[in-house]
Amino acid sequence: xxxxxxxxxxxxxxxxxxxxxxxxxxxxxxxxxxxxxxxxxxxxxxxxxxxxxxxxxxxxxxxxxxxxxxxxxxxxxxxxxxxxxxxxxxxxxxxxxxxxxxxxxxxxxxxxxxxxxxxxxxxxxxxxxxxxxxxxx
Amino acid sequence: xxxxxxxxxxxxxxxxxxxxxxxxxxxxxxxxxxxxxxxxxxxxxxxxxxxxxxxxxxxxxxxxxxxxxxxxxxxxxxxxxxxxxxxxxxxxxxxxxxxxxxxxxxxxxxxxxxxxxxxxxxxxxxxxxxxxxxxxxxxxxxxxxxxxxxxxxxxxxxxxxxxxxxxxxxxxxxxxxxxxxxxxxxxxxxxxxxxxxxxxxxxxxxxxxxxxxxxxxxxxxxxxxxxxxxxxxxxxxxxxxxxxxxxxxxxxxxxxxxxxxxxxxxxxxxxxxxxxxxxxxxxxxxxxxxxxx
Numbered sequence: 371x372x373x374x375x376x377x378x379x380x381x382x383x384x385x386x387x388x389x390x391x392x393x394x395x396x397x398x399x400x401x402x403x404x405x406x407x408x409x410x411x412x413x414x415x416x417x418x419x420x421x422x423x424x425x426x427x428x429x430x431x432x433x434x435x436x437x438x439x440x441x442x443x444x445x446x447x448x449x450x451x452x453x454x455x456x457x458x459x460x461x462x463x464x465x466x467x468x469x470x471x472x473x474x475x476x477x478x479x480x481x482x483x484x485x486x487x488x489x490x491x492x493x494x495x496x497x498x499x500x501x502x503x504x505x506x507x
Numbered sequence: 508x509x510x511x512x513x514x515x516x517x518x519x520x521x522x523x524x525x526x527x528x529x530x531x532x533x534x535x536x537x538x539x540x541x542x543x544x545x546x547x548x549x550x551x552x553x554x555x556x557x558x559x560x561x562x563x564x565x566x567x568x569x570x571x572x573x574x575x576x577x578x579x580x581x582x583x584x585x586x587x588x589x590x591x592x593x594x595x596x597x598x599x600x601x602x603x604x605x606x607x608x609x610x611x612x613x614x615x616x617x618x619x620x621x622x623x624x625x626x627x628x629x630x631x632x633x634x635x636x637x638x639x640x641x642x643x644x645x646x647x648x649x650x651x652x653x654x655x656x657x658x659x660x661x662x663x664x665x666x667x668x669x670x671x672x673x674x675x676x677x678x679x680x681x682x683x684x685x686x687x688x689x690x691x692x693x694x695x696x697x698x699x700x701x702x703x704x705x706x707x708x709x710x711x712x713x714x715x716x717x718x719x720x721x722x723x724x725x726x727x728x729x730x731x732x733x734x735x736x737x738x739x740x741x742x743x744x745x746x747x748x749x750x751x752x753x754x755x756x757x758x759x760x761x762x763x764x765x766x767x768x769x770x771x772x773x774x775x776x777x778x779x780x781x782x783x784x785x786x787x788x789x790x791x792x793x794x795x796x797x798x799x800x
């Protein structure tokens with residue numbers, strides 16, 4: 371994919387905000403790809419976890435937010451515990467989701483009121499609560 | 508021995524087969540699980556952002572309740588609750604500033620909580636308090652002949668600082684099932700995620716994950732899967748309905764909570780295991796293997 375790089379993006383508030391919310395040093399990543407290799411959801415992703423981290427380093431906020439990847443992360447922590455540089459990717463992905471779900475101008479990724487009542491009846495509470503915790507503001 | 512027990516929402520409603528079988532089995536092992544008074548939902552997932560202290564209150568309030576009751580330990584059988592309670596506890600033990608802020612926020616509580624309570628998964632009680640060697644002696648119905656595939660999922664073993672066993676190759680379930688007399692299948696999928704909360708909005712992803720995990724078990728000749736998490740259970744047992752629709756070669760496989768087989772092996776009546784609440788009926792298999800008459 372074609373992306374536009376600029377010094378403004380690299381030094382933008384977006385990068386700082388992600389580092390602050392996640393508590394992670396994004397520049398630690400040296401792109402080995404171990405996170406993407408082990409990710410159980412990567413088969414359904416348009417961008418791999420390691421690509422997302424690279425894009426955070428470059429401040430490419432729009433590309434990240436328009437990708438499905440952060441919404442396919444199940445917070446299983448496989449990437450986080452295997453990263454040889456100690457980057458807790460699950461925390462970075464959480465920070466990226468929060469930048470969307472906390473933005474009042476944006477819609478919830480999952481809208482609880484649109485879930486059919488028979489599904490609400492059948493699903494265990496831990497599924498619903500964790501889903502809403504991750505995907506709604 | 509008595510120990511405080513934190514049930515969590517799902518164990519009390521959709522996973523009664525986990526709760527009832529666990530309470531009965533532990534009673535048979537002379538351990539009384541005392542339900543924690545005034546418990547509340549733990550929030551199900553650990554809040555991972557640095558500024559999200561409000562979501563740490565729900566799990567920590569439960570641990571405060573344990574301390575209030577004079578307890579220093581609490582056990583839970585749900586992997587999601589275990590992970591959330593234990594990570595929140597770890598956070599305030601390690602981070603002095605957050606410990607203070609959270610304690611100040613809960614100032615209307617009669618006592619302050621500062622990380623004193625130990626959070627244990629029920630499997631840890633079985634391994635470290637009962638002991639698998641001692642457990643072997645108490646088995647009345649040997650599960651010999653059953654070929655079982657242990658499944659850990661994510662929340663029991665990750666991250667490392669709160670995991671009950673080795674992160675990449677846990678064996679606690681294998682050791683438990685071997686003590687009960689069963690044959691255990693080695694399966695590299697045992698710590699792969701089932702798709703978790705995507706079951707609400709991306710059923711097809713969960714069906715793909717579930718197929719991979721269950722197909723791996725079937726390929727290795729397993730008769731059934733064994734797990735401890737009610738969300739994994741929903742995705743791997745109940746979602747077999749969706750998996751079978753998508754994958755025509757999928758034949759189905761029973762899924763047990765570890766506690767259901769424990770209760771059975773300890774010689775409790777079959778009804779204590781609440782097999783009637785499992786989506787895939789495991790009774791034909793248990794009858795065929797002569798574990799249940």
